Amino acid sequence: MTLVDELIIGILRGPDGFKDALKKILDEDLKMSVNEFCERTGLSTSTIYKIMQEKREPNLRTVRSVLRAVRTLEKQPGGPFIAVIASRGVLNKIEERMVQVDDKVLKVKEYPAATMEDAIIAAVMAERDGALAVVCAPIVAPTVEKILSIPVSIVIPRDSLIRAIDNAAKKAL
Numbered sequence: 401m402t403l404v405d406e407l408i409i410g411i412l413r414g415p416d417g418f419k420d421a422l423k424k425i426l427d428e429d430l431k432m433s434v435n436e437f438c439e440r441t442g443l444s445t446s447t448i449y450k451i452m453q454e455k456r457e458p459n460l461r462t463v464r465s466v467l468r469a470v471r472t473l474e475k476q477p478g479g480p481f482i483a484v485i486a487s488r489g490v491l492n493k494i495e496e497r498m499v500q501v502d503d504k505v506l507k508v509k510e511y512p513a514a515t516m517e518d519a520i521i522a523a524v525m526a527e528r529d530g531a532l533a534v535v536c537a538p539i540v541a542p543t544v545e546k547i548l549s550i551p552v553s554i555v556i557p558r559d560s561l562i563r564a565i566d567n568a569a570k571k572a573l
Contacts, residue, residue, distance in 0.1 A: 403429055403474045404467050411463065412480075418458060419451055422466065430473055440480070441469035472479065481507035481541050483526030485519050485536040485544075488512045506532065516540050522550055 410421025426437055432457045434452060438445040443465055450456035458466070459523040464511065468521050484494065491510045499506050509531065511522035523534050533551040536544055 403470050407463075407467060407470060415457070416454065418463065422448075423452060430470075437469070437473075440473065443466075443469055448528060466549060480504075480532050481509040481530070483509050483511050483523070483529070483531035483534045485511045485522045485526065485534060485540075487511050487514060516543075520544060520547065523552075 404495055406425060407418065407421045410419075413420075420472060426432055426434065430437065432440075434448050435445060436446055437443070444488060446467075447456070447458075451458050451462070482499065484491065487496035493514055494508065494510065497508050499508055509526070509529070511526055513519035513522045519536055519540040520543055523536065523540075526534050527548050531550060533553060534544060534548060535553045535555055538554045539558065541552055541554045
């Protein structure tokens with residue numbers, strides 16, 4: 401049974417069913433606070449707090465938004481991640497699969513792309529998968545930034561560029 405199924409069953413159980421199911425999902429399954437949940441999903445913190453404190457019954461739009469948010473988070477096994485879009489050769493050189501930022505550990509998820517079109521599609525897929533941000537090449541970044549609503553960071557291969565220039569100079573001389 402999925403987490404969305406649990407929420408729907410909670411709704412059918414009674415007046416507190418949705419709240420109880422959401423509380424259980426946040427505490428036990430997603431292991432996150434209401435603030436984290438709302439921050440990651442874009443839902444209104446005050447609305448979710450009111451539901452959790454039984455000060456408000458959720459309307460249909462709110463229920464749909466919560467279901468969609470939980471479904472998105474459920475698709476992210478291992479928690480939040482940063483998407484890296486690059487060629488397979490570049491991705492194979494990534495040594496760290498986890499990155500620590502302050503007190504949080506984020507997973508690095510690879511999205512191979514051989515063409516610019518592949519990179520754009522991979523960026524959209526990464527956002528749909530729930531990526532917190534995307535890392536990609538400078539040639540595709542301006543287009544990706546226009547499409548996505550998450551941050552985009554650009555890979556600047558300074559060291560490899562300098563090595564390539566040196567190699568070219570050696571071959572030319």
